[in-house]
Amino acid sequence: MTCDHADENCPFIPGTEQRISVNYIDPKEFDGTEQEAAKYDERSSQIASEMFYIFFKIN
Numbered sequence: 001m002t003c004d005h006a007d008e009n010c011p012f013i014p015g016t017e018q019r020i021s022v023n024y025i026d027p028k029e030f031d032g033t034e035q036e037a038a039k040y041d042e043r044s045s046q047i048a049s050e051m052f053y054i055f056f057k058i059n
Helices: 004-009 036-058
Strands: none
Touching: none
16 A cells, blocks of 8 residues: 555565555645644545455455
8 A cells, every 4th residue: 555656666565466556636735734633534544445445355
C-alpha cells in the first residue's frame, strides 16, 4: 500500500510474494491548512477499509 507517488516511483519491493497496489492520494498537500486533520482522518479511514477488504479476500 503506497501513496500514488511511491507507487509510481518504487515499483519493486524486494522479498515480496505479491504486490497489491492500493493507491491513495497523499494528504500531505493539506499540511498547515484548516483541512489538515480532516484529510488525514479521511485517508486513514480509506486505508483501513481497503486493508480490511484485502485481508478478507486473501484469507
